[in-house]
Amino acid sequence: MDTICVQSAQSSPSFVCACVSYRQDSGMAMWRVRDFHDDDLDAVIRLWDDPNAGDSEPVFTLSELVAAVRSNEPAVVATVGDEVVACAVAELDKDRAWLLRLSLSPDWRHRGIGSALLSGLEERMLAAGVQRISCLLSSGSEVGSEALEHQGYRSRSGVVFFEKLERVAPTDRGLLGQLGGRLLRPDLWDSLRGMAREKELIEQRVVLPLAYPEMAARAGLLPPRAIVLFGPPGTGKTTFAKAVASRLSWPFVELFPSRLAGESPAGLAAALREAFTQVSELDTVVLFIDEVEEIASLRGQSASSTTQGVTNEMLKLIPTFRERDGRLLVCATNSVRALDAAFLRHGRFDYVIPVGPPDAEARSAIWDRYLAEVPHEGLDLGAIVSRSEMLTPADIEFAARRAAQVVFERSVAGEPDAAATTEVVLECIATTRPTLTPRMIEEFEGDIEEYARL
Numbered sequence: 001m002d003t004i005c006v007q008s009a010q011s012s013p014s015f016v017c018a019c020v021s022y023r024q025d026s027g028m029a030m031w032r033v034r035d036f037h038d039d040d041l042d043a044v045i046r047l048w049d050d051p052n053a054g055d056s057e058p059v060f061t062l063s064e065l066v067a068a069v070r071s072n073e074p075a076v077v078a079t080v081g082d083e084v085v086a087c088a089v090a091e092l093d094k095d096r097a098w099l100l101r102l103s104l105s106p107d108w109r110h111r112g113i114g115s116a117l118l119s120g121l122e123e124r125m126l127a128a129g130v131q132r133i134s135c136l137l138s139s140g141s142e143v144g145s146e147a148l149e150h151q152g153y154r155s156r157s158g159v160v161f162f163e164k165l166e167r168v169a170p171t172d173r174g175l176l177g178q179l180g181g182r183l184l185r186p187d188l189w190d191s192l193r194g195m196a197r198e199k200e201l202i203e204q205r206v207v208l209p210l211a212y213p214e215m216a217a218r219a220g221l222l223p224p225r226a227i228v229l230f231g232p233p234g235t236g237k238t239t240f241a242k243a244v245a246s247r248l249s250w251p252f253v254e255l256f257p258s259r260l261a262g263e264s265p266a267g268l269a270a271a272l273r274e275a276f277t278q279v280s281e282l283d284t285v286v287l288f289i290d291e292v293e294e295i296a297s298l299r300g301q302s303a304s305s306t307t308q309g310v311t312n313e314m315l316k317l318i319p320t321f322r323e324r325d326g327r328l329l330v331c332a333t334n335s336v337r338a339l340d341a342a343f344l345r346h347g348r349f350d351y352v353i354p355v356g357p358p359d360a361e362a363r364s365a366i367w368d369r370y371l372a373e374v375p376h377e378g379l380d381l382g383a384i385v386s387r388s389e390m391l392t393p394a395d396i397e398f399a400a401r402r403a404a405q406v407v408f409e410r411s412v413a414g415e416p417d418a419a420a421t422t423e424v425v426l427e428c429i430a431t432t433r434p435t436l437t438p439r440m441i442e443e444f445e446g447d448i449e450e451y452a453r454l
């Protein structure tokens with residue numbers, strides 16, 4: 001947003017008593033300027049909400065305005081009878097003051113009220129030792145600029161207004177720390193290589209409706225609140241969950257059932273309830289539970305009544321979690337068939353998404369990413385990709401690290417131009433035990449048939 005910065009430098013601050021000014025309007029109505037009282041807050045908020053009463057794209061927010069008046073920063077209102085028709089609020093910062101808002105009801109413009117409000121406010125600011133008063137207005141904002149000019153404020157050309165919004169509200173920061181949550185790097189989504197099918201699906205079904213809720217609402221689409229990711233180990237389920245949080249710029253909180261169980265003497269079910277309650281206080285969050293089969297296993301087959309109690313607790317917690325916007329529960333499992341059928345049903349989880357072994361294209365992209373960091377020469381990527389058919393992304397990352405180790409050892413041994421060759425990488429693949437087995441892949445394909453919901 002372009003802004004006009006107007007300011008007034010007070011060369012010799014003179015102390016003027018805060019006073020009430022009365023004026024006879026030409027229409028015979030009497031208005032007066034006085035200090036803001038707590039009772040005026042509703043009227044001031046109403047004026048804020050009226051797009052014709054002030055800057056419609058204000059730089060300062062309503063909560064900043066409310067915080068200022070609550071902490072007795074200088075604020076004045078103009079009244080006609082009992083009605084508040086205008087207000088001006090400032091905030092002091094040593095000998096500088098920022099004019100946060102000048103609102104004037106459209107019915108009362110061009111009667112000198114704006115100028116009178118400003119001088120009333122200035123009296124209070126000068127009394128507090130202010131030397132310089134500044135005001136940021138959107139370019140084109142009429143309300144305010146007239147009064148400011150009348151009062152001797154000058155607009156400064158060539159000023160560009162920069163701002164950076166902290167992504168986590170201050171009130172959420174402490175809680176996020178307690179929950180071990182954090183904001184993730186913004187580039188995680190892009191660092192996920194290959195897996196084009198999964199990426200596209202998760203982007204369309206999950207990321208975009210959450211990122212553009214108004215557009216989703218116009219299309220009659222309810223953004224998802226909870227999803228399950230399933231697939232063999234190391235295929236990128238956790239990485240996808242983090243990448244979604246990073247794309248949305250929402251904090252990422254992971255719950256570890258094994259840790260929670262130890263934290264509460266009342267047991268895992270109580271600890272889960274407590275954790276969900278705490279999480280519900282965050283403005284926005286991606287809540288991640290890995291190996292969710294530990295807490296939502298098949299009730300008929302679970303080992304003990306304690307496990308059943310935990311599963312029942314999870315079944316109760318999810319509907320409450322779903323009630324609010326700005327949150328997504330992501331549960332991941334290697335063993336979707338071990339999950340309780342009631343847990344997976346519609347209404348609890350919006351999508352049950354397979355994250356499978358990387359195909360040749362994905363393996364090529366993943367090798368490319370991890371080998372880019374290793375000095376190499378003349379690599380035959382085709383040979384590397386076809387030899388790594390049963391490797392997961394995690395295995396590829398591991399094998400690439402082995403190649404880096406070989407290069408490092410050769411450098412230490414005095415080979416200044418040591419680099420990974422195709423032979424080196426193939427050797428590293430040969431010594432990396434693949435996570436995937438033909439049986440696992442077969443089971444995974446069966447699970448897609450039976451459980452996937454996209």
Ligand SMILES: Nc1ncnc2c1ncn2[C@@H]1O[C@H](COP(=O)(O)OP(=O)(O)OP(=O)(O)O)[C@@H](O)[C@H]1O
Pocket residue numbers: 191192193194195231232233234235236237238239240290332333334366369393394395397
């Ligand atoms: N598409 C990808 N591109 C690059 N690296 C990837 C990709 N997917 C996963 N990785 C890397 O592989 C490793 C394992 O991924 P991740 O932990 O997400 O797998 P997982 O499916 O959650 O495994 P588990 O089932 O064991 O929990 C991570 O270090 C991650 O960075």
Ligand SMILES: [Mg+2]
Pocket residue numbers: 237238239290332
């Ligand atoms: Mg994981």
